[in-house]
Amino acid sequence: NAGVMQNPRHLVRRRGQEARLRCSPMKGHSHVYWYRQLPEEGLKFMVYLQKENIIDESGMPKERFSAEFPKEGPSILRIQQVVRGDSAAYFCASSPDIYGYTFGSGTRLTVV
Amino acid sequence: DQQVKQNSPSLSVQEGRISILNCDYTNSMFDYFLWYKKYPAEGPTFLISISSIKDKNEDGRFTVFLNKSAKHLSLHIVPSQPGDSAVYFCGFVLEYGNKLVFGAGTILRVKS
Numbered sequence: 333n334a335g336v337m338q339n340p341r342h343l344v345r346r347r348g349q350e351a352r353l354r355c356s357p358m359k360g361h362s363h364v365y366w367y368r369q370l371p372e373e374g375l376k377f378m379v380y381l382q383k384e385n386i387i388d389e390s391g392m393p394k395e396r397f398s399a400e401f402p403k404e405g406p407s408i409l410r411i412q413q414v415v416r417g418d419s420a421a422y423f424c425a426s427s428p429d430i431y432g433y434t435f436g437s438g439t440r441l442t443v444v
Numbered sequence: 445d446q447q448v449k450q451n452s453p454s455l456s457v458q459e460g461r462i463s464i465l466n467c468d469y470t471n472s473m474f475d476y477f478l479w480y481k482k483y484p485a486e487g488p489t490f491l492i493s494i495s496s497i498k499d500k501n502e503d504g505r506f507t508v509f510l511n512k513s514a515k516h517l518s519l520h521i522v523p524s525q526p527g528d529s530a531v532y533f534c535g536f537v538l539e540y541g542n543k544l545v546f547g548a549g550t551i552l553r554v555k556s
Contacts, residue, residue, distance in 0.1 A: 375533060376546075
């Protein structure tokens with residue numbers, strides 16, 4: 333049973349480009365969460381999704397950021413018109429219920 | 445997150461001694477508490493948890509203590525080993541909630 337798969341592991345984007353981060357949850361897990369870790373900071377909750385539904389997006393920046401978890405395929409975190417301040421490690425977690433979180437290895441986004 | 449405080453950004457301990465990591469929280473609606481460990485360039489991994497109906501949970505070298513009246517959570521590692529050197533995050537789940545809120549993390553260094 334593969335763990336939570338995130339790709340790419342590293343992503344470099346120029347300012348103004350779009351970044352797409354993918355997360356495939358563990359088999360049987362229907363809850364997906366995205367977290368961001370800025371340099372020298374802790375893990376900040378961004379969004380919680382179930383299939384085709386955003387359950388809680390209270391941690392998402394109001395602009396440029398969006399997330400989806402379609403019926404088929406991975407969850408996508410999309411950042412439009414990236415800025416240097418978006419440079420961070422983005423972690424995805426999945427769970428079969430509200431307690432059993434398993435994290436992926438993260439995507440490290442660098443905006444140049 | 446303002447609801448959770450890990451007041452010690454770092455801790456240095458000699459191999460074989462006890463490591464004690466602490467978290468304080470303000471939200472009395474938290475009912476499930478976890479500790480995660482994170483190595484550089486990897487995702488957080490689950491370590492140990494405790495529900496609000498208990499005050500202690502033990503798993504090998506790791507023991508988590510919960511003091512609900514003081515709103516205080518701690519993790520004891522004994523004996524500490526060099527491989528325990530990592531960042532430790534306390535995590536909290538709201539009663540009937542669906543997202544994990546983390547503290548800022550404590551860097552533990554175990555010296556041999």
